[in-house]
Amino acid sequence: MLSCTGGVYRVRLDDEILETTLRGRFKQERASRVLVGDRVVVREHADGGATIEELLPRQSVLKRRTPGKSRGVRNVAANVDRIVVVGAARHPDWDAHLIDRFVVVAEVNGLATAVVVNKCDLVDDPELLAAPYARAGYPVVLTSVPERRNLEALRGLLEGHVSLFTGPTGVGKSSLLNVLQPGLELRTGSVSKKSHGGRHTTVAAEMHFIGQCGYVVDTPGLRDVGLWGVEPLEVALAFPEFSAHAQRCRFDNCRHMEEPDCAVVEAVSDGEIAESRLASYRCLLEEALQAARQWN
Numbered sequence: 001m002l003s004c005t006g007g008v009y010r011v012r013l014d015d016e017i018l019e020t021t022l023r024g025r026f027k028q029e030r031a032s033r034v035l036v037g038d039r040v041v042v043r044e045h046a047d048g049g050a051t052i053e054e055l056l057p058r059q060s061v062l063k064r065r066t067p068g069k070s071r072g073v074r075n076v077a078a079n080v081d082r083i084v085v086v087g088a089a090r091h092p093d094w095d096a097h098l099i100d101r102f103v104v105v106a107e108v109n110g111l112a113t114a115v116v117v118n119k120c121d122l123v124d125d126p127e128l129l130a131a132p133y134a135r136a137g138y139p140v141v142l143t144s145v146p147e148r149r150n151l152e153a154l155r156g157l158l159e160g161h162v163s164l165f166t167g168p169t170g171v172g173k174s175s176l177l178n179v180l181q182p183g184l185e186l187r188t189g190s191v192s193k194k195s196h197g198g199r200h201t202t203v204a205a206e207m208h209f210i211g212q213c214g215y216v217v218d219t220p221g222l223r224d225v226g227l228w229g230v231e232p233l234e235v236a237l238a239f240p241e242f243s244a245h246a247q248r249c250r251f252d253n254c255r256h257m258e259e260p261d262c263a264v265v266e267a268v269s270d271g272e273i274a275e276s277r278l279a280s281y282r283c284l285l286e287e288a289l290q291a292a293r294q295w296n
Helices: 024-033 096-108 126-135 151-158 173-180 232-238 240-246 263-269 275-295
Strands: 003-005 008-013 016-022 040-044 050-055 061-065 073-078 082-088 112-118 140-142 161-166 206-210 214-218
Touching: 008 040, 008 050, 016 040, 024 050, 082 096, 082 151, 096 112, 096 126, 096 232, 096 275, 112 126, 112 173, 126 140, 140 151, 151 161, 151 173, 161 173, 173 206, 173 214, 232 240, 232 275, 240 263, 263 275
Parallel strands: 016 050, 082 112, 082 161, 112 140, 161 214
Antiparallel strands: 003 008, 008 016, 040 050, 061 073, 206 214
């Protein structure tokens, strides 16, 4: 399923895009559960209409916490096998902690993750922004739409995958997809002068076929990305560069906060782990601890 607007579900069938609705009984049972990326069984009718008859088993479901103070969870997309976290080098300015939140959400969902630094033509040293993630083992691509920089490398990253583009608002996700797939003509917007943040352009998750390389789910820019259902002890596992060093901590249950002889802190001092990554970890750990206290 490619998208849903007003109860009309767009489904790709071979090289044809069908506009479908949900079968009556199926609609009552499944309406809130059909997601972008779902594989479905469609029946075409003699009158030219088509209905979704069955939802096939999913390989994965990407979830995120409901924005704000709610304790609920929101399903974003189904059958995604890679998350591409896109940030802007400038306009809006790069926010390492927010990028880390997106990366952690992907890790918690057990999905492969890549990082894109877009608008890298606007700064002199975009490699500095990318370095913490390359050091952590993530594929990183530095892109620029005006300069057509590394767009083929990004295309290669998407090849053969069902990828989900996510990241803060205004970082250029739709612009990148428009260049990768001429004729796509996704709506783009400028950055707010008042807040220096991006204006929402994508209003709902939507899947696009990008040439012969694969599918990409474009999501609305998210201003509030919270963890959901993550135990405090699991937070460190979402920072893969910590694991090799954590084995050398004095305490087996080291939280990498103020404990003596913490090998992760030492690795930050030695430049093996980015200081921004440790700061993000500590912020997210405190968030997870606070959430656990609220739930209990």
